[in-house]
Amino acid sequence: MEKKRRKRRLTIVSAQHYFRLTYRLVLFGVLFAVYIREKIHGGGDLLNLVEDYPVVFAFLWIIFVTEMVQRFFPSKTESPGCQKQFASNYIKSGSTDIDISENNASVLVAILWVMFNGIFGALYMAGILDEGIMILLCSAFSVCDVVCILFFCPFQTWFLKNKCCCTCRIYNWDYAMMFTPLFFVRGFYTWSLLGLSVLLLLKWEITFFRHPERFSEKTNDYLRCDNCSEKLCSHKKQLRVLWKDIAEFTENRLQKLR
Numbered sequence: 001m002e003k004k005r006r007k008r009r010l011t012i013v014s015a016q017h018y019f020r021l022t023y024r025l026v027l028f029g030v031l032f033a034v035y036i037r038e039k040i041h042g043g044g045d046l047l048n049l050v051e052d053y054p055v056v057f058a059f060l061w062i063i064f065v066t067e068m069v070q071r072f073f074p075s076k077t078e079s080p081g082c083q084k085q086f087a088s089n090y091i092k093s094g095s096t097d098i099d100i101s102e103n104n105a106s107v108l109v110a111i112l113w114v115m116f117n118g119i120f121g122a123l124y125m126a127g128i129l130d131e132g133i134m135i136l137l138c139s140a141f142s143v144c145d146v147v148c149i150l151f152f153c154p155f156q157t158w159f160l161k162n163k164c165c166c167t168c169r170i171y172n173w174d175y176a177m178m179f180t181p182l183f184f185v186r187g188f189y190t191w192s193l194l195g196l197s198v199l200l201l202l203k204w205e206i207t208f209f210r211h212p213e214r215f216s217e218k219t220n221d222y223l224r225c226d227n228c229s230e231k232l233c234s235h236k237k238q239l240r241v242l243w244k245d246i247a248e249f250t251e252n253r254l255q256k257l258r
Contacts, residue, residue, distance in 0.1 A: 013079055013230045014150075021146040027060070028139040035132045046132040047187060061189050068175050068196050072203065079149070079230050081164075081171035084222055085207045090214045091221040098216045102160035102169045109159050109170060117180045124184045134181040135190075141178045149232065151239065164233050167217050172204035 010018070035046055050057045070078065074086045083089050120137060123129045148155065149165055162168050175197035182190040213219040221227060 011229060011231050012077055014232055016077060017079075017146055017149050017232070021143070021150060024139070024142045024146060028136070028143055031136055031139050035136060038132070045130055046135050047185060047190075050187070050189065057189060061193065064175075064193055065196060068193075068200050071172060071175075071200055076229070079171070080166040080222065080228055081168050081230075082204075084166070084214055084220060085172070085204060085211075087211075087214075089220075089222045090211075091227070093219050093221045095218050096213075097218050098212050099218050100169060100212060100216050102162050105159045105161070106169045109155055110173075113177055113180070117183075120181060121184050131185045134185050137181045138179055141181075145174050145178055163217075164228075166223050166228055166230065167215075169208075169215065173201055176201040 031046065034049070038045070038049075071082055074083060074088050080089070120129060120134065124131075124134060153165075155170065156162055156165075156168065160169055165171060176194075179190075179194045179197045182194040185191075208215055214222075217223040225233075
């Protein structure tokens with residue numbers, strides 16, 4: 001008899017990811033619509049709208065700053081992937097074998113990301129892209145960031161080969177990667193977001209080199225599946241099963257129609 005599939009309820013951490021995905025999608029949609037409208041009617045750029053709607057942009061700035069500031073401190077509502085850096089979450093396993101095989105791959109990811117964004121930067125410097133496109137690019141990256149966590153991560157699959165987000169070597173790189181295009185957009189809101197994200201990345205890297213034992217599953221039992229407060233892997237498995245069922249159902253329907 002086939003075993004019944006056990007459904008797992010969303011954890012608080014997972015629910016927070018879905019909430020972020022929702023409002024970041026809405027934000028991208030609004031920014032894209034506003035950008036198109038401004039281009040059609042010959043209006044100013046997205047950055048110029050800060051002067052027209054200062055409260056709105058200040059609110060968005062506060063949201064992302066709050067998210068990043070929260071990462072500097074231990075939190076039970078954040079993913080273990082970024083929380084493993086803190087001493088309070090270091091549970092000694094008894095092993096001294098620090099194994100972080102994806103460390104070299106992280107260098108490759110950094111190089112590729114800089115090169116990828118360098119293309120957009122060069123197009124911006126050449127006058128082909130404007131500041132609005134760079135801001136839209138950041139917004140698109142913010143959506144992709146959550147998609148990587150919830151559904152599919154190309155960095156995990158093609159480069160790092162880590163088992164899940166909890167053991168990800170570059171988890172706290174996300175905001176710096178998200179705001180990379182803002183390097184080319186001069187302004188208080190843009191450069192302050194980029195600057196804070198870089199500080200977050202530096203803190204992560206300094207902690208990694210000073211306490212690598214916190215980042216290895218072999219030396220830190222906090223990273224064991226039994227201690228995971230996220231349980232996203234179970235939801236990803238359910239999604240894979242759902243897509244498989246949809247594919248099988250579609251194939252059966254097509255066969256009946258033939």
